[in-house]
Amino acid sequence: VFDFVDGGSFDEIxxxxxxxxxxxxxxxxxxxxxxxxxxxxxxxxxxPLAIPVMASPTGLTGLVHPEGEAGVARGLHAAGxxxxxxxxxxxxxxxxxxxxxxxxxxxxxxxxxxxxxxELLQRAQASGYRALVITVDVPMAGxxxxxxxxxxxxxxxxxxxxxxxxxxxxxxxxxxxxxPHMTFGNTAGRPVPEGTGLTPTEYVNSxxxxxxxxxxxxxxxxxxxxxxxxKGIMRADDAVRAVRAGADAVIVSNHGGRQLDTAWASxxxxxxxxxxxxxxxxxxLDSGVRRGTxxxxxxxxxxxxxxxxxxxxxxLAAGGTAGVARVMEILAKxxxxxxxxxxxxxxxxxxxxxxxxxxxxxxxxxxx
Ligand SMILES: Cc1cc2nc3c(=O)[nH]c(=O)nc-3n(C[C@H](O)[C@H](O)[C@H](O)COP(=O)(O)O)c2cc1C
Numbered sequence: 001v002f003d004f005v006d007g008g009s010f011d012e013i014x015x016x017x018x019x020x021x022x023x024x025x026x027x028x029x030x031x032x033x034x035x036x037x038x039x040x041x042x043x044x045x046x047x048p049l050a051i052p053v054m055a056s057p058t059g060l061t062g063l064v065h066p067e068g069e070a071g072v073a074r075g076l077h078a079a080g081x082x083x084x085x086x087x088x089x090x091x092x093x094x095x096x097x098x099x100x101x102x103x104x105x106x107x108x109x110x111x112x113x114x115x116x117x118x119e120l121l122q123r124a125q126a127s128g129y130r131a132l133v134i135t136v137d138v139p140m141a142g143x144x145x146x147x148x149x150x151x152x153x154x155x156x157x158x159x160x161x162x163x164x165x166x167x168x169x170x171x172x173x174x175x176x177x178x179x180p181h182m183t184f185g186n187t188a189g190r191p192v193p194e195g196t197g198l199t200p201t202e203y204v205n206s207x208x209x210x211x212x213x214x215x216x217x218x219x220x221x222x223x224x225x226x227x228x229x230x231k232g233i234m235r236a237d238d239a240v241r242a243v244r245a246g247a248d249a250v251i252v253s254n255h256g257g258r259q260l261d262t263a264w265a266s267x268x269x270x271x272x273x274x275x276x277x278x279x280x281x282x283x284x285l286d287s288g289v290r291r292g293t294x295x296x297x298x299x300x301x302x303x304x305x306x307x308x309x310x311x312x313x314x315x316l317a318a319g320g321t322a323g324v325a326r327v328m329e330i331l332a333k334x335x336x337x338x339x340x341x342x343x344x345x346x347x348x349x350x351x352x353x354x355x356x357x358x359x360x361x362x363x364x365x366x367x368x
Contacts, residue, residue, distance in 0.1 A: 001063050001172075004152050004200070005313050008257035009142030014265070015257025018288025021265030025297050026356045030343025038339040039346045040332055041080075044282060044305050045131055045227045045248060047103055050080025051332045052347055053295055055324075056253075056286045056309040057107035057133065057231075060154065060200070062090025062181030064317045065172075069185075072312050073100030075324020079332065084133050084307070087120060090181035097127035107133040107231065108220070110212040120186060121223050132224045133251070136242075137232030139212055141204035142259040153197040155182035172317075214245050221246035229284075232259075234269045236276035239283075249282040249304075256287050256309045267298060271363050274302030292334025296342065299350040301363075 008015030042052045055076050062068030068090045073083035077100060084105045085096050093106060106129035111117055124132065146152075151159060166173040198206070221228055230242040231251035242250050252270050254263045266287035274283050285298045286307035298306050308331070315327035344350050352360060 001152075002317075003146035003150055004060070004144070005058075005064065005310055005317075007144050007146035008261065009144055009259060010261035012257060012261065014254055014261050014263045015288075017265045018254070018257055018267070019290070021267045022288055022291075022294045022297060025267075025359060027293065027297070027342060027354055028356055029341055029354070033343030033345070035340055035343070035345050038336050038344065040335050040339065042305060042347045044082070044284070045229075047082065047130065048080070049082065049305060051328065051335065052299060052305040053289070053328065053331050053335075054082045054284070054305060054307045055084060055312045056251075056256075056307040057084045057086035057089075057135070058309055058313050059086045059088030060090050060184070061086075061313055061316065062179075062185070063156075063176075064313055065320055066175040066179035066181070067316065067320045068181055070096045070099035071316050071321045072324050073102065073104055074321040075312060075315065075326075075328060077102035078321070078325040079328030081328060082130075085129070087186055088184055090183070090185050092185040093120075093124055093129070094127050095185065097129070101128075104129050105131040105133055105229070107135055109135055109138060110209045110216060111207055112209040113207075116187075117220070118223060121220070123186075125225060129226075131227040131229055131248075132220070133229040133231050134217060134220060135231045135255075136212075136217070137234075137253070137255050137259050138204060138208060139210040140208065141201040142255070142261060143201055144199075144258065147199050147201065153199055154184070154203055155197070157197045214241055217242070217245040217247075231286075233273060234263060234266065236272040239273040239277045243277050243281055247281060249284060250277065251284045251286060251307065252303070253286045253307075267294075267301065268363060268366065270298065270301045270303060271360075275364075278302050292331060292336070292338040295331065295335050296338040296344075296350060297355065299347060300352055300354045302352070 076083040082103045086107050087109050106124040227248040229249045230247045233239050233250045252266050252273050254266045282304040284305045285303040289306045295306050311327050312324045315323035
C-alpha cells in the first residue's frame, strides 16, 4: 500500500525531478519589511482558502486508513481549505459529501462508458460538489513498477507476502479488517472488468478511454453547471486549448510523476502556462510540493494556489483526520515562516522578483 502511494511510473525520474526543480530554485529575500504578521489566505474561483494549498485527488485512499477520503476532506476543511475527491476514490462521492460536508470539488476521469460519466456528473452536482476537475493526463496508465513487483491488485489478493505484511502492521490490519474498502466506491454495482486481482494500471486501461479528446471536454462543459478545472496541463498551447474548451482554471501537473516518466517537472512548466492563460484563468500547481518554500516559489511564478497529493495521504495513514489537519498546519506554518523571511505580508506580495533573475530567465527560455 505504501509503494502504491509513494511510487511513480517506470524509473520514477519525473517524481524525483519534481522535487529537484524546487530544490534548485534559489530565493532572493527582502529584509526589514516591518511585518507584524503575515496573511496566508487567498481565494480560488471565488471560494476562500485559509492557506493557498488544496488536496489533489487520490484514488483508493481507503486502503491507507479506514477514514479514507472523508478523513482527508475533513482534515482539509479543518485547515480552511478544499478537497478534490477522486472519481476513483474508495468511498462513494455521496459518502464523502455526507461524512465531510464542506467545500469539496469532484475529479472526473473519462470512462469508455459515457453514460456512466454523465451519471457521475449528475450525482456530483446533486451532492453539492462546487467545481468539476477533469484529469486529462490518463488516457492510459503509466506503468507503476513497484505495484507490479509487489503484486499489488484491486481488490488486494491475499498472498503469503501480504499476510506477513499485515501481521507486522497490526494497527493498519485491524482498521482494514473492521472497515474494508478494497475497491472503488463510485463504481459499485457497475460492470467491472472480468475477474479480480487487476493491478490499478490494468484496471485503468480496461475502463478508461484512450480516444478522449478536447471535444469531450467541451461536451462535459455543457453538462456541468459550475466552474470547470482541467488537471494535467504541461504546456502553454494545451492551456490555451483548455481555456477555449471552457476551463475556468487549469492545474499544471504531471500527476506526481505517475504518468509520463522523464516528463519535465510541473513547476518548470508553470511559467509558460501562466504567461499563456494567467490573465484569463486561474492557474494552480501540483506535483512535488512538500515545503512552505515550495508554495512560495510556485506563487512567485504566478500560480494562484498549489495542491498536494501524497502528503495528506501520509498524514491520514499516520493519524486519520487529525493527521491530515496536522500536515496542513505544518505547511501553513512553513509558508508563514517563508513569507516572513522573504518580506511578504500577504500572498499578493509574493512576486517573481523573489526568485534569482537568471533562473527566471532560464526557465522562460525553456518554455517554447
Ligand atoms: C495514491 C495516489 C492516487 C492518485 N489518484 C489520482 C486520481 O484518482 N485522480 C487524479 O487526477 N490524480 C490522482 N493522483 C495524482 C494526484 O492528484 C496529484 O496530481 C499528485 O499526487 C501530485 O503530486 P505529489 O504527490 O507530489 O503532491 C494520485 C496520486 C497518488 C499519489
